[in-house]
Amino acid sequence: MSNEKQEAVSLDDPVELVVPGFQAAAVKAGIRGKDRLDMGLIFSEKPAAVAGVFTTSQVKAAPVLLDMEHLKKGSARAILVNSGVANACSGAQGMALARGTAALVAEALKIEATEVQVCSTGVIGEQLDPAWFERGIPALVAELRQDGFADVARAMMTTDTVPKVEKVNFEINGHEVTILGLAKGSGMIMPNMATMLSFIMTDAAIASDVLQDMLKKATDQSFNVVTVDGDTSTNDTVLLLANGVAAHETIVSMAAPEAHLFQEALERLTRNLALKIVADGEGATKLITVRVQGAASRADAEQIARTIANSPLFKTACYGEDANWGRIFAAAGRAGIAFDQGAVDIFFDQVQMVAAGLGLFANEEAATEVLRQEDFVVTVDLHAGKESCEIYTCDLSHDYVSINGDYRS
Amino acid sequence: MSNEKQEAVSLDDPVELVVPGFQAAAVKAGIRGKDRLDMGLIFSEKPAAVAGVFTTSQVKAAPVLLDMEHLKKGSARAILVNSGVANACSGAQGMALARGTAALVAEALKIEATEVQVCSTGVIGEQLDPAWFERGIPALVAELRQDGFADVARAMMTTDTVPKVEKVNFEINGHEVTILGLAKGSGMIMPNMATMLSFIMTDAAIASDVLQDMLKKATDQSFNVVTVDGDTSTNDTVLLLANGVAAHETIVSMAAPEAHLFQEALERLTRNLALKIVADGEGATKLITVRVQGAASRADAEQIARTIANSPLFKTACYGEDANWGRIFAAAGRAGIAFDQGAVDIFFDQVQMVAAGLGLFANEEAATEVLRQEDFVVTVDLHAGKESCEIYTCDLSHDYVSINGDYRS
Numbered sequence: 005m006s007n008e009k010q011e012a013v014s015l016d017d018p019v020e021l022v023v024p025g026f027q028a029a030a031v032k033a034g035i036r037g038k039d040r041l042d043m044g045l046i047f048s049e050k051p052a053a054v055a056g057v058f059t060t061s062q063v064k065a066a067p068v069l070l071d072m073e074h075l076k077k078g079s080a081r082a083i084l085v086n087s088g089v090a091n092a093c094s095g096a097q098g099m100a101l102a103r104g105t106a107a108l109v110a111e112a113l114k115i116e117a118t119e120v121q122v123c124s125t126g127v128i129g130e131q132l133d134p135a136w137f138e139r140g141i142p143a144l145v146a147e148l149r150q151d152g153f154a155d156v157a158r159a160m161m162t163t164d165t166v167p168k169v170e171k172v173n174f175e176i177n178g179h180e181v182t183i184l185g186l187a188k189g190s191g192m193i194m195p196n197m198a199t200m201l202s203f204i205m206t207d208a209a210i211a212s213d214v215l216q217d218m219l220k221k222a223t224d225q226s227f228n229v230v231t232v233d234g235d236t237s238t239n240d241t242v243l244l245l246a247n248g249v250a251a252h253e254t255i256v257s258m259a260a261p262e263a264h265l266f267q268e269a270l271e272r273l274t275r276n277l278a279l280k281i282v283a284d285g286e287g288a289t290k291l292i293t294v295r296v297q298g299a300a301s302r303a304d305a306e307q308i309a310r311t312i313a314n315s316p317l318f319k320t321a322c323y324g325e326d327a328n329w330g331r332i333f334a335a336a337g338r339a340g341i342a343f344d345q346g347a348v349d350i351f352f353d354q355v356q357m358v359a360a361g362l363g364l365f366a367n368e369e370a371a372t373e374v375l376r377q378e379d380f381v382v383t384v385d386l387h388a389g390k391e392s393c394e395i396y397t398c399d400l401s402h403d404y405v406s407i408n409g410d411y412r413s
Numbered sequence: 414m415s416n417e418k419q420e421a422v423s424l425d426d427p428v429e430l431v432v433p434g435f436q437a438a439a440v441k442a443g444i445r446g447k448d449r450l451d452m453g454l455i456f457s458e459k460p461a462a463v464a465g466v467f468t469t470s471q472v473k474a475a476p477v478l479l480d481m482e483h484l485k486k487g488s489a490r491a492i493l494v495n496s497g498v499a500n501a502c503s504g505a506q507g508m509a510l511a512r513g514t515a516a517l518v519a520e521a522l523k524i525e526a527t528e529v530q531v532c533s534t535g536v537i538g539e540q541l542d543p544a545w546f547e548r549g550i551p552a553l554v555a556e557l558r559q560d561g562f563a564d565v566a567r568a569m570m571t572t573d574t575v576p577k578v579e580k581v582n583f584e585i586n587g588h589e590v591t592i593l594g595l596a597k598g599s600g601m602i603m604p605n606m607a608t609m610l611s612f613i614m615t616d617a618a619i620a621s622d623v624l625q626d627m628l629k630k631a632t633d634q635s636f637n638v639v640t641v642d643g644d645t646s647t648n649d650t651v652l653l654l655a656n657g658v659a660a661h662e663t664i665v666s667m668a669a670p671e672a673h674l675f676q677e678a679l680e681r682l683t684r685n686l687a688l689k690i691v692a693d694g695e696g697a698t699k700l701i702t703v704r705v706q707g708a709a710s711r712a713d714a715e716q717i718a719r720t721i722a723n724s725p726l727f728k729t730a731c732y733g734e735d736a737n738w739g740r741i742f743a744a745a746g747r748a749g750i751a752f753d754q755g756a757v758d759i760f761f762d763q764v765q766m767v768a769a770g771l772g773l774f775a776n777e778e779a780a781t782e783v784l785r786q787e788d789f790v791v792t793v794d795l796h797a798g799k800e801s802c803e804i805y806t807c808d809l810s811h812d813y814v815s816i817n818g819d820y821r822s
Binding site for chain 1: 470472725729730738746767771
């Protein structure tokens with residue numbers, strides 16, 4: 005797209021992290037002690053079309069259940085987020101708290117409670133103290149400002165080592181459009197904090213049913229193709245708000261050329277956010293792309309790629325910089341998808357280690373060089389069709405065990 | 414069973430490790446250097462009924478493919494095993510080698526090649542040198558003896574820290590019957606050596622079709638309910654030979670009372686072997702039983718128990734002795750089985766940490782005490798039915814990462 009530019013986003017220059025018609029703020033509400041930003045608020049000055057994608061877990065946290073209910077309205081004005089306590093497995097008390105915080109936000113902003121989305125991340129099973137919100141929400145509303153998004157990105161961090169933001173600017177029919185995304189966490193996370201959250205704000209004008217289709221499609225190509233340890237959270241949530249301030253004609257169909265422009269920008273933004281999550285995976289030292297190609301169907305390719313990407317034997321070999329194609333082959337074999345083992349090729353970047361099911365040991369040194377990089381692609385070609393899938397993951401290191409095993413001891 | 418005794422098995426007293434009508438031997442064939450037993454042979458003096466259970470992986474090693482072919486005969490006389498090279502992903506050359514070694518054994522023992530089962534464990538993708546077998550097989554045949562099984566148990570070890578043997582004696586209609594089992598390895602294994610092998614010899618007289626049903630049933634209750642890291646090998650094999658030397662009337666139906674006697678003894682033996690494999694899992698410091706009960710079906714219970722048992726977040730928490738029930742709850746939630754999160758109870762041994770979906774934080778200290786043990790049970794009760802399943806696993810430690818990540822570096 006020639007009319008598009010991707011800006012370098014710097015957290016040290018918060019003025020850049022703005023989207024017309026949106027405000028944000030974060031405060032130290034006391035959930036995580038005195039000195040940590042732990043509560044954030046995002047506010048749209050106009051009613052915004054809203055789309056949401058939530059955890060597929062059977063065990064859904066209270067805020068997820070509330071957000072799914074509120075999402076039916078199709079428009080929203082605010083997102084409230086806290087870290088420290090997940091408000092998951094918290095029963096009727098937790099549900100009442102989630103509902104109560106949405107009401108507090110609505111009252112302070114003079115909007116409807118159903119226009120408020122609430123998100124939590126942190127320890128499962130503990131209860132949030134209403135007092136934190138009774139103090140925090142008025143402070144957040146008082147501090148709302150255009151350049152408050154960097155603070156929100158920090159307030160939603162748990163074991164993240166860096167805040168994660170992405171921004172894309174482009175034009176729709178001569179109107180400048182911005183998409184700003186915040187994200188936190190990953191599958192490979194601290195005890196009880198296994199949550200991935202992302203909030204995406206745009207001033208584009210898009211009907212809410214189209215927006216939902218766009219977000220679902222973008223999520224399937226980004227957050228849903230990264231895996232750190234295969235664990236899925238009770239709280240995973242992606243929200244997309246579009247407030248129409250850019251004032252182009254509203255996009256009402258996925259088939260419109262403008263929809264295609266927006267979709268492409270949205271997918272690049274969500275993909276970059278997802279890759280930042282993997283790269284910041286607990287203990288991760290390498291970003292690994294597992295590509296399965298030549299499959300009979302995309303579902304086959306994805307099943308095999310996921311099985312490889314979640315194999316502890318494969319992930320520890322990557323950590324050890326060991327070009328251990330046998331583990332890749334073995335993981336593919338147990339994925340439950342039929343294929344001819346005598347047709348399989350395996351590559352580390354461009355270095356072929358398996359040809360028609362047999363190892364090319366002469367290439368082992370070159371393959372080991374590939375694994376010494378911080379970022380590489382493992383390709384498995386089944387030669388059984390034309391479909392493919394890429395899954396993004398990281399290695400399994402000593403630090404992963406330390407972070408997750410030694411946390412409370 | 415009143416007529417049954419289970420003997421304490423000691424490898425230092427190899428005379429005990431005998432089964433009437435079977436002989437065994439192991440040699441240093443040079444596959445793993447000069448000083449390691451790496452090739453073994455088991456011989457039945459009479460034709461024995463044979464049953465086999467093999468890896469479900471799409472990627473099957475050459476010996477697995479050959480054994481499945483030979484198994485159709487229904488009787489066998491010999492098992493040849495080597496460690497060091499798995500003969501997997503080895504193409505036509507590997508298949509020719511497997512077939513050639515069976516022929517060499519047959520020639521030396523004056524039996525049919527189809528009466529020989531061959532098993533390999535070790536590095537995937539490398540080729541075995543025929544010279545190792547041309548020297549090794551005559552030496553094995555020359556050394557066959559009744560008390561050679563302890564040596565075979567050692568010769569089949571890869572990353573195992575101890576050889577694994579079990580023996581059961583009982584009576585069928587006044588005839589003393591012995592079952593002797595050898596096993597090696599586990600899912601959590603050294604690079605390219607992810608193989609579980611078990612050879613079970615008995616002097617009972619059992620028709621081969623009944624024997625196959627018995628072995629399948631016993632495997633489902635033992636080797637198939639242990640998991641170390643969820644990885645499945647290209648070479649996994651369990652073989653059961655019954656030579657009838659005990660001279661009781663041949664068991665020809667699973668419905669016979671004698672079949673029940675044998676089945677019970679077989680299941681205790683295979684279960685003990687399976688638990689020895691988990692306890693010797695790479696880097697394992699704890700043996701964990703994950704029990705899911707109150708499920709609508711056994712399949713539901715098993716799916717949830719396996720998802721918990723393979724969760725890296727759960728396994729690292731066990732290593733860290735952290736009574737982190739949120740991770741158990743979260744893993745259950747993503748298993749793909751519908752349940753009411755508000756009905757769930759979770760226990761560490763007898764200590765309840767979750768009641769009707771809510772945490773009992775007052776019990777955390779007592780639960781932590783349970784996790785300090787080397788062996789404990791995690792129970793998840795769904796209160797949705799009467800079915801249950803137990804899966805056995807171990808924790809995920811720093812040593813697992815070291816063993817699997819640092820191997821070739």
